[in-house]
Amino acid sequence: MTLTYFQRYQTWYATLFLCSYIFINNTINASSNIMEAQRDGVLPFMIWEPFVWEYSSAIGTLLLFPALVWLLKAKPFNWQKITRSLLIYLFASVIFSLLHVGIMVAIRKLIYTVQGMQYDFGLVWFELLYEYRKDLWGFLFLIAVIKAYQYVVNQLTGEAAPIKQGEDTPENLNFDRLLVKKLGKEFIVRVAQIDWLESSGNYVNLHIGARIYPLRATMSQLITQLEPQGFCRIHRSYAIRLDVVESITPLPSGDSEVKLTTGKVLNLSRRYKEQFKGNINSATANF
Structure with missing residues (x-):
């Protein structure tokens, strides 16, 4: 593969890798939920529900990923003004979590409605806090992945x-x-x-x-x-x-x-x- 070819299509390769990783990871999570429930002898949900939960989260993450790339380019972390940068990224992580929750809940409600069921998000403030705890880690992980990818590409291509x-x-x-x-x-x-x-x-x-x-x-x-x-x-x-x-x-x-x-x-x-x-x-x- 030539450098020119890689540069021309590197966004597609990166997107393919990211989609594959997220959907494989979320498929494992969904199947783990089913296996744990079966091990307890009781299946408190339909067999397809864990996949809807996990894939809706995956879709939300993928839709928001370009925004993270933009954030790193538009507002790179400035160690000289660390307090300001921390506040910017903390605020961005909250927005990321709210949008992520909004997208996945909308997808779940749509699918449950099609199935003639009702999706209950739960106690809003508690669930938002619960989701933010996970989304903050995901937010930091994705930023680390983006920076690592950029570093490796720059080192390999020069x-x-x-x-x-x-x-x-x-x-x-x-x-x-x-x-x-x-x-x-x-x-x-x-x-x-x-x-x-x-x-x-x-x-x-x-x-x-x-x-x-x-x-x-x-x-x-x-x-x-x-x-x-x-x-x-x-x-x-x-x-x-x-x-x-x-x-x-x-x-x-x-x-x-x-x-x-x-x-x-x-x-x-x-x-x-x-x-x-x-x-x-x-x-x-x-x-």
Whole structure:
């Protein structure tokens, strides 16, 4: 599996893993409830009820999971302002629990109604407190899973970043060399080594021969910084270093194919063709 393919579909892989884990875990919980009741010799519920209880909880968790990802991105935990961060996450955990309870109770009431039965949530304040005790643990567990997943992915794929020169502002970032962190190591990549760039979600993949390094940026942001170093955008998703262009082949559609000295062939969109020709002419004249 290539890095580009994984980055493109990593959300689907992560979702599949999460769904599988939660539903397997809740299936085990439901079957355990049935086995414990059978061991006591009395089954105080219909055989399908524990599955409704557990799966409704699982669905609520999965529906709220994107909100946790957003929370970690929008409000990352700040150890410098720990009290404020603790209050934010405590409040978020309460909202998480209330929404989780609301979703699973709604699902249960719907299914029980279809079955001609009535679902009784119980004494509201007591049940909310009981559920919050479990949801708080689930809230913390899911945050730990998200952070662990992000850490493992970053370690395996590596991640490039501009080298800071003083203040963390665009004018103080060195785009001549990039610092790459991978598997606990740090090393320098020269921008002049990059053959082409590929947009991939919130990242731009830097292609250097057979190696690929993701850089957290948008293509528009990055190409603005790299154009003075001989890079040109040729497609919504691609940009190239002009001095690795080997040939250009026009296509009947009006687009063209650009072949690099590495053998890679990329699409030159009509939208960027004039800009590309201008940059090629300027690069040839300077040469």
